[in-house]
Amino acid sequence: MLKLEHGNSAIGATLVASAEELRKQHRATIVRFREEADHPGLGLGFGAETLVMEYYVGTEHDVDVVIFGNKLVGAFISDNGPTNFPSFRGWFILM
Structure with a gap:
């Protein structure tokens, strides 16, 4: 699971299945929140760091x-x- 370190309410949280998918989703998440029209920088106010963690159902x-x-x-x-x-x-x- 990929999640913004300083995000709110699971914004930007994405389930990934491989290292390749992780890299792709990381780039897409950072771009998406840098270009967010309604709330510029949403989730990136304290930086664009991300966490990778294991997802448990x-x-x-x-x-x-x-x-x-x-x-x-x-x-x-x-x-x-x-x-x-x-x-x-x-x-x-x-x-």
């Missing part, structure tokens, strides 16, 4: 960590239920 979870003054002050895990495959966004988001 199941429910979506959010992990939020709050750090203040170099100290962990809170951590939360939310179960968002099943994803709306292939978009990887929760069912609650209207397309």
Whole structure:
């Protein structure tokens, strides 16, 4: 799975099956968000870095960590239920 490191709500998340497809989707994702007409730079505000991770079928979870003054002050895990495959966004988001 390819995902923007600083993305929001699984924007730009793509399931890939090979290294070749990963390279192709990476280029396409960066180009798409650099040229996004309605929201220029959407998902790229903090950079165009991407993450590659293993995809597990199941429910979506959010992990939020709050750090203040170099100290962990809170951590939360939310179960968002099943994803709306292939978009990887929760069912609650209207397309």
